[in-house]
Amino acid sequence: MDLGHDLRFGAFLPPVAEQADAVLALSGLVEDLGLDVLAFQDHPYQPGFLDTWTLLSFLAARTHRVTLAPVVANVPLRPPAVLARSAASLDVLSHGRVELGLGAGYFLDAMASMGAPRRSALENVEALDEAIRVVRSLWEPGPPVTFEGRHYRLDGARPGPVAPHRIGIWVGSYKRRMLELTGRLADGWVPSSAYASPDELVGMTRRLDAAAVDAGRDPADVRRIYVVQGSFGRGSGFLKGPPRAWAEQLAGLALELGTSTFVVGPGQDTAGDLQRFAEEVAPAVREIVAAERGREEAPPAAQEGASDAVAVTAAHEAQRMVEEEEPVSAVGRAGQQTLVAVHAHLRQELAQLRDVVRQVAEGRRSAASARSHLNQLSMRQNYWTLGSFCAAYCRAVSVHHAIEDARMFPDVLAADASLQPVVDKLSADHEAIAGVLVDVDDALVAMIRDEDRLDAASAAVERLADVLLTHLDYEEEQLLGPIGRLSIQV
Template sequence: MADKLQFGIAVTPTAGDVAGMTALAHDADEAGLDLIAVQDHPYQPGHLDTVTALAHLGALTTRVRLLTDVADMALRPVPMLAKAAASLDVLTRGRFELGAGSGGFPDAVAAMGGNAVRGGAAVEFTAEALRLLRAALDAEGPIAMDGRHHRIGGYEPGPAPAHRVPVWLGAQGPRMLGLIGELADGWISPLNVYVPPAEVPAKQDLIDDAAARAGRDPARVRRLYNVLGLIGGSHRGKGLFGSAETWAQTLAGWAQGLRFDTFVFWPAMAERDQLQRFAQEVVPRVRELTE
């Protein structure tokens, strides 16, 4: 688990607004946030490639960490995803974290010629992928696997990352949550509108139980919540809406009661203004409430 709460901002890789995307990342770096999180939906024609976008943002920032939220392994061969992650970590001097998933939209994946996996096959695919990622990122090779979904003939991984790159898994199903406890460094929960707070405790328990069965300390598995909403104003909708104090009290409650150690803010609108309010009004207050 992280030593202290971590806070980040979601940056959409919009091809039509590269200046806006870049400005938001720069603001996050300057404001002292911990993470820039970039979604990965390559089948969206208006989206840039996420790895390429993160390389661009990494070159223009100095301290904020970079996270794929989450990389689609059904469209990205795992050895090449590990290669990209290690390369980004080297280029950003140890600021990259890898969030990965099995591909949440298999029909869209199949339309791009990807390896669309569903159900039990997706769980098997992800278990193999997590083992491959860890071995490749540790760069201790040679690596070989004769799995059902991944057949790797033996190769020397590298380059070695600048630091141990954490591998998070984005998931919500029971068997996938079990893989997090067994094999991953952290859980990336889908947005709060898809996994509402009331559903979180049972999912956390599944991760804890699997970690204990695997001989791991459940407290070492990090937990990230993607939070959609808006700070201030009269706008209402699905997500978290309210004053900065409402946000602070809510996130502090989720940290203490739901055991999240990382929050990524997905502003419903006015991203740059919302980022400043989050960094200046919400984050310090959450830290005060949770000390």
Template sequence: MHDLWFGAFLSPEAAGRERLLRHVTLADRLGLDLVGVQDHPYQAGFLDTWTLLSAVAARTERIRLVPDVLNLPLRPPAVLAGAAASLDLLSGGRVELGLGAGAFWDAVAAMGGRRLSPPRSIEALAEAITIIRALWTPGEPVVFEGAHYRLGGARPGPFPAHPIGIWIGAIKRRMLELTGRMGDGWLASSFCSPPGAVAAQAGILDAAAADAGRDAAEIRKVYNIGGTFSPLPGPGFLDGPPALWAEQLTELVLDVGMTGFVLAPGPEAERDLRTFAQEVAPAVREAVAREHGGPAPAPAERPVTLADLDEEGRPSSPKRDPAALTPEQRRLGRHLVEVHDGYRREMRQVQDAVEQVASELPAIDRLTVRQNHWTLGTFCATFCRLLTVHHTVRNETMFPALLERDPALAPVIKKLEQEHEVIAELLTRLDEACLEMLRNPARIDLVRIRADRLADVLSSHFAYEEAELAEPIARLEVCVWLGDRLIG
């Protein structure tokens, strides 16, 4: 059986490229196994996938790179073989190749690609896989005569640094059967194939592999997923706390044979990636190891820790069964997340404003530069002031109310108060960086560094507070400040 891999599925939007690259480097630091990038060359607002993956390779050290999946009708297979092998060599053997037969045929045709029927597109994909593998294999020049592609003596090479897996994006029977016959891996998606459907699709793939004389377990099954992290369980797939995610993904490993999960994070991408890497992935690995009766898996490469918060030393309070809560109590618990979500959005706006001012610096006149820096400094100062008030309210009202009703929460609340002090120091340092920027515009780099550091700390702190206090707030019916309103 393959090792379990966990990754991030990121949208290559050109307008959000700086945020995208931050998420990529975060995924690498967190110890995730792969990053998947969709490929829609006809989308004018998307970065080119291969160009983006090259930039990702240069910014990362260990994470695998997967086009998820490439649009074959717009990418000649012989050229694609060289591109994939080249990136594999340049990245130190970190590339897997996701391929699709094609979709959105009007858009493909608009860019000069051939419009193919479903059966012919599958034939073309099978030919392309044959060509790519031939050009990755040392030997004589390759001659190939197919219905869709021809090679007239192409020389193999360059050769990949490692055996690149060809993972096929497949939903319908004929594509699933092709994957069973020829694929090294299968890419499915919960957005198109929820768990019940993907289990049936896996059965078709496994049967096709067996008919071809292959061991279906040799085909890596990777599932692109999306969901919502929240302290209390919701009604849908992957909607609730990390433990619920781990339980549902473990079932897919044991019942369907999934060996990879690639998360499309939500609006709170940093929080989602941290939770997925640090809580869900280890729990799934441990549960699968227990079920198989083997030793617990060795810990993955240690994720980045926020030493200022002493994440490893955080206490935890006893958890109650959330099913016992009334709908009104659940509403109270969810308000904590809503408050934090507002600050998460504003923190992202601060980071985006920093990037915008930094990118405009060479192109605008000195007066506009100074005006933009003053505006950015005011924006940062306002955010810092609001967050300081938020934590003061927490320390002086909500925390004492919780302690009065449940003294067992004391270690958690003490830790949260200590983390408020850490955040206060980071807010002060961000203010100082903004002042330096006003004196010397080139110091916007310091503003960027300190804003990113604050964002990382806030993401971790908010996640911890939600995990520990959402249920007690709901159970004890304690008031929560939401903006300027008191909830409860």
């Protein structure tokens, strides 16, 4: 079943110490090609590998756009409280470009040689469950945290630092207990084709989805990431053949199993394979999936209210603008698609916020159900109030604008100074929207304390919708073309 997630593509590179220069060069190529994710395995007991966190930190300073992730971090050798601080710190330093893959650990003797406790398979699953809870508790702003588990504990640990975006926790899992844990707790699932073929993913997906439902979650809350390997050229079988054959197989996984992120491992010609994956496979997968999604009826979320329909229409219009541009480089196309995806996400979340507030104002939804609904949105920060959700959404908008001011706008002007009036207007919009965001946050917090303030909160949200949607439309109209033409990274 297609979960409707945006499609992302990336590379999974071996962190071989003796080939450090080649690792850095390939990582730079991943960024230049416009791929979305750069991932590395984490085996601290492997003396021939670079330490994964050191490598990710080094690359965060050398890249500007690509998402960085350990796939997956070895939790038995990385205390979860320290791992939480490491991931949040790197997210701060990289301006929101970190996702955290976690694993229970498989090579028990090797881990024990480095001082990891010897645990049974069941104990490893229990320990990972506790580790996820520890990590999340230290990411959530609030009072000192106490946690008493069988394997990990916190005794008044203070949360922080606050990451600029909600870091996703991706879990590598294959067997029943781990799949059930993933469905209960994770933001992403990371199997590998080396250990799970596409046919085997079917049963695993069913078990994961059932666990999510049993935990009261929507299975769509768990992004599906697949680490794949293959070869271009003649052949048959999974990912053995020309780029079009790859695209059809990966698109099938997206439409049938909900897999939305494909991370390719090294082949015989790693640089050449990465280029073909980025420039031929990824665009073709997007094209196939977009065509199939276009044949389906509008999703239920788009039918709940007029504002949702507007959000979906605007996103489709922005995508159409990208698709109708004259041919551009892979970097320019990736820049266009990234901006469209971010804007679509902001529109959809805003639409749902408007609808929920409107339903509360009209008496069609209770405050309690509104809080529950808002915590299902993908930008949720595990807060339990409408006002705190808006704080998270408002922060997401602010971070997006700050990144544009600091990175995208200077790159645009360096490439084409004639766009100065457009950039000036967009920058002025950012300042105006920042003031409206403050008003919205204050109004919703006041509404939580006093339901008689609901009208003021509704008015504030509508003011935000007016200025933000106008701004997003103008930015896409004025900058999507130059971003593609000038090969701007977003």
